[in-house]
Amino acid sequence: MVTLGYITNEAKRFHIFVAIRVQLIRDFTSPEQWRHIATKDNRVDIVSRGKKLSSLWWKGPTFLSTAATLIPETNHVDLEPNNPEVKKGTVVVTEVEPDSHADILTRVEYFSSWHKAKRAIAVCLRFKQKLPKVCKDLKSLKEVIKISYIPVDVDEMRRTEQEIIKLTQQQEFAKELQTLHNTKLSSTTTGEKTH
Known part of the structure; x- marks a missing residue:
């Protein structure tokens, strides 16, 4: 979800490492093409959690083999305000002294x-x-x-x-x-x- 938030973001600016990768993704794809895969449907999560390989690992989630309209829609993801990859905005105010x-x-x-x-x-x-x-x-x-x-x-x-x-x-x-x-x-x- 965090990565999806980076990709769909239009307002915030990121530190260099994330900014370059997000820009590469956006250069070759559009944010609308990206979706969030829930843990129960994510085949990579099986291996990272030390579980036995199942049909999910070999075939992937069922919606991948069906029509594109059945792929779960992901709403816009807002980033956490304290996300470490988001650059902190600095506002500089200058005041002209009359004297x-x-x-x-x-x-x-x-x-x-x-x-x-x-x-x-x-x-x-x-x-x-x-x-x-x-x-x-x-x-x-x-x-x-x-x-x-x-x-x-x-x-x-x-x-x-x-x-x-x-x-x-x-x-x-x-x-x-x-x-x-x-x-x-x-x-x-x-x-x-x-x-």
């Missing part, structure tokens, strides 16, 4: 030096600056990809350092910045000037 600043800052930690981190982020910021143009025109995307790496200059390194500091402040002082923002909004609605 990309934290992501940039965590990536800074992977660099072995402050200079290397600034240089890598400067290249990313350079690409980010060109991105709106690239999105409008696919040809320019190809041009950006083809362009060989140009070392970052001093101005880009300075702007990158300022950007990293700004992002760090936004992350570390988020509550304070929100309070300042709310204070500014409330003072503009009441007509007060802020300095």
Whole structure:
């Protein structure tokens, strides 16, 4: 019954050994051709159980010598959920964080030096600056990809350092910045000037 479940299966995926054999069977036959033979009619079970050979061994089950319509019909066989040959499905869920600043800052930690981190982020910021143009025109995307790496200059390194500091402040002082923002909004609605 387990083997029949493998052959008739349409949904589950198997480990390599079983998968290859099931595919071979399905390449040369159709699942509808396969049936389950009950133990009392299975001649192989006689030998495996140490019984004496009988007419079942020599002639096979009676339905084999009759019309094909008399062969027992086998319903679809469902596989056990814990079958060791069935691959366990893995679901991977990704969630995009609304705050990309934290992501940039965590990536800074992977660099072995402050200079290397600034240089890598400067290249990313350079690409980010060109991105709106690239999105409008696919040809320019190809041009950006083809362009060989140009070392970052001093101005880009300075702007990158300022950007990293700004992002760090936004992350570390988020509550304070929100309070300042709310204070500014409330003072503009009441007509007060802020300095």
